Amino acid sequence: MAGKAAQLGTPVRPRVGVLAFQGDAHAHLAALSACGAQACLLRRPDELDQLDGVVIPGGESTTIGALAQTFGVFDPLRERISAGMPVFGSCAGAILLASRITDGRPDQHCMAGIDMVVRRNAFGRQVNSFETWLHVAEITEPDSEPLLAVFIRAPWIEHVGADARVLARYDGKIVAVRQGDVLATAFHPEITGDHRVHQYFVDIVASRVPAA
Ligand code: GLN
Numbered sequence: 676m677a678g679k680a681a682q683l684g685t686p687v688r689p690r691v692g693v694l695a696f697q698g699d700a701h702a703h704l705a706a707l708s709a710c711g712a713q714a715c716l717l718r719r720p721d722e723l724d725q726l727d728g729v730v731i732p733g734g735e736s737t738t739i740g741a742l743a744q745t746f747g748v749f750d751p752l753r754e755r756i757s758a759g760m761p762v763f764g765s766c767a768g769a770i771l772l773a774s775r776i777t778d779g780r781p782d783q784h785c786m787a788g789i790d791m792v793v794r795r796n797a798f799g800r801q802v803n804s805f806e807t808w809l810h811v812a813e814i815t816e817p818d819s820e821p822l823l824a825v826f827i828r829a830p831w832i833e834h835v836g837a838d839a840r841v842l843a844r845y846d847g848k849i850v851a852v853r854q855g856d857v858l859a860t861a862f863h864p865e866i867t868g869d870h871r872v873h874q875y876f877v878d879i880v881a882s883r884v885p886a887a
Pocket of ligand 1: 735737
């Protein structure tokens with residue numbers, strides 16, 4: 676009967692890895708699990724082979740990027756993303772998904788998951804962190820509840836290419852973008868207990884898992 680259930684459409688539980696060198700990986704792990712994903716930490720390049728999607732958490736983009744290089748994950752991850760693997764980056768993760776970073780460190784690299792220019796620390800330093808209610812296209816429809824968006828030393832997105840869809844702006848600045856199956860938010864949806872952004876991402880990943 677188990678096989679039959681599978682044929683009849685057992686919900687797909689996509690395998691999503693959270694890059695876990697630095698930053699708030701565990702908050703993403705909990706949010707992804709709550710949305711039905713099989714979530715695990717990602718630290719080694721060979722672990723990428725087991726994954727249907729990846730989350731790059733917030734934290735410090737220079738540190739996450741440097742450690743990903745040191746541990747040999749940076750280039751294989753960039754290659755998987757360019758081959759079409761779904762990925763979601765929040766805050767520092769969004770910076771790492773840029774095609775160009777402004778106000779980054781000169782030796783800082785990014786993965787070009789989305790054709791976008793991201794300005795690091797654009798909303799200011801730690802003391803300028805803030806939260807606000809935000810509508811995010813495709814996630815909070817106009818007549819539903821806005822979500823609480825937490826900005827911590829947050830970047831904004833200064834420019835997007837023609838293939839990217841702007842999902843949200845705050846104060847005129849782009850703060851959420853999707854291009855293909857790559858999603859980036861300047862804010863931290865993993866720490867509010869509202870899992871709609873993660874559900875949106877997990878649904879993208881599940882839709883790309885080939886039928887067994
Ligand atoms: N300003 C940080 C960076 O450059 C990002 C902050 C965050 O992820 N909360 O990586």
